[in-house]
Amino acid sequence: MANNINWGKIYESTYWGNTDNNISWGKAYADLAGVVPALVSEFVSRVEADGGSVESTECMSTDLTFLVNNPEPVDFTGLLNDYSGAAAAYSLRLLDNTYSGNAIKVRRSSDNAEQDIAFVNNELDTASLETFAGAGDAFVTTWYDQSGSGNDATQTTAASQPKIVSSGSTILDNGNPSLEFSSNQDIEVSDLVNDDQASFSLFGIGSFDSLSGEGVFFCATAEAANFRYALSYNRAGGGKFANRVWLEGTAYNSGSDSALSPSNQYLFSSVQTNFYIDSVANTTANAGRLQAFGDSFQIGSRQGVYYHDGKVSEVVVYLSDESTNRTGIETNINDFYSIY
Amino acid sequence: MAYYTSTTKADLEAYNTSVNSGEGYSGTTTQWATIVEHPNGEDFAILKHDSYTAELTEEETLGAEWFPQNEIS
Numbered sequence: 001m002a003n004n005i006n007w008g009k010i011y012e013s014t015y016w017g018n019t020d021n022n023i024s025w026g027k028a029y030a031d032l033a034g035v036v037p038a039l040v041s042e043f044v045s046r047v048e049a050d051g052g053s054v055e056s057t058e059c060m061s062t063d064l065t066f067l068v069n070n071p072e073p074v075d076f077t078g079l080l081n082d083y084s085g086a087a088a089a090y091s092l093r094l095l096d097n098t099y100s101g102n103a104i105k106v107r108r109s110s111d112n113a114e115q116d117i118a119f120v121n122n123e124l125d126t127a128s129l130e131t132f133a134g135a136g137d138a139f140v141t142t143w144y145d146q147s148g149s150g151n152d153a154t155q156t157t158a159a160s161q162p163k164i165v166s167s168g169s170t171i172l173d174n175g176n177p178s179l180e181f182s183s184n185q186d187i188e189v190s191d192l193v194n195d196d197q198a199s200f201s202l203f204g205i206g207s208f209d210s211l212s213g214e215g216v217f218f219c220a221t222a223e224a225a226n227f228r229y230a231l232s233y234n235r236a237g238g239g240k241f242a243n244r245v246w247l248e249g250t251a252y253n254s255g256s257d258s259a260l261s262p263s264n265q266y267l268f269s270s271v272q273t274n275f276y277i278d279s280v281a282n283t284t285a286n287a288g289r290l291q292a293f294g295d296s297f298q299i300g301s302r303q304g305v306y307y308h309d310g311k312v313s314e315v316v317v318y319l320s321d322e323s324t325n326r327t328g329i330e331t332n333i334n335d336f337y338s339i340y
Numbered sequence: 341m342a343y344y345t346s347t348t349k350a351d352l353e354a355y356n357t358s359v360n361s362g363e364g365y366s367g368t369t370t371q372w373a374t375i376v377e378h379p380n381g382e383d384f385a386i387l388k389h390d391s392y393t394a395e396l397t398e399e400e401t402l403g404a405e406w407f408p409q410n411e412i413s
Contacts, residue, residue, distance in 0.1 A: 105367070105368060107365075107368070107369050111364075112365055112366070113366075113367075114366070114367035114368060114369065141368035142368055154368055155368075156369055156371065157371055157372070157374055158363070158365060158369050158372050158373070159341075159372055159374075159387045159389075160373070161369070183341075184387065304374070305407040306407075
């Protein structure tokens, strides 16, 4: 049979002649709302014209109504299904259709209770989040890693936890849920990036609220001094992005040409020695050598200084050269977030 | 957000402990705030919680001198 409806449930004891019909049920579901009685009537007519009989039109109506209200979910393919191998993947949308864990764990301001928040329809369950937060605020204590590597990012210090609900409302950036960082918040994972990491690709989405100081979106820092990767903005003023690596105290820079605008959401991609903003390569000199070093990886600061003042919605890190997949990954991200 | 500062780190640790006890953090959250050490090694600061006061010096913010910038060139 060409369709995938549970025919036994609808037909009851009836038979509708040609079982190879080609009704597009996905479209039919959408079109059925409000027209179930008429459809049942037509269906009965066709069955009877074929010499069959309908045992219970009432039951048919109930079944069709159920199918209208509960259509089979459209197959979902996430970013990590198409581009696997990430070392860490943090997002407030589902990135992998095999991931069954939660999106975040939050602490609410009213009594400091904590609760996991999952996904609904492949996006953050903001209804549960706001119900839990009540009229107060909620802060992210854990941003779960969807890559399967177990690299959950956590913040155990209350004053340093990024905010996700403000006065009962989910914080949004360009219309989508986002973590808000403001001068004293970051979230961290240990041992994400190896010392002397030869290959490194990072895709992140965020915005910044002001250019009052330098802020760091992401940072990987080694235990040894002067080994660091950081993606910052307004470095030395001017509002430019800087993709910077320190190796033995020498800075290798890769930055944007022009000042960027506060409150705009950006997609930035650091792929080996190249740096892209909204999928466009910056035209200043790229880092001569870009390697990530780190025993710790922070989102929202550079090890407790240069705190990010703005929002972050998604970060995906690969410990591999994703040059050939870069545009595909960027397209996947932009299709959802509509950044550029 | 305001800060409490002191030359005695233990005073700030005690403040942190009092907030932790009052707030009853559990789960992932283990403490109110981390203590910031001034590069001079003699001064310390902690973020003030709006609901908890202490007999400590209060500063509206911490100046840039609290945060070393040696790697920024």
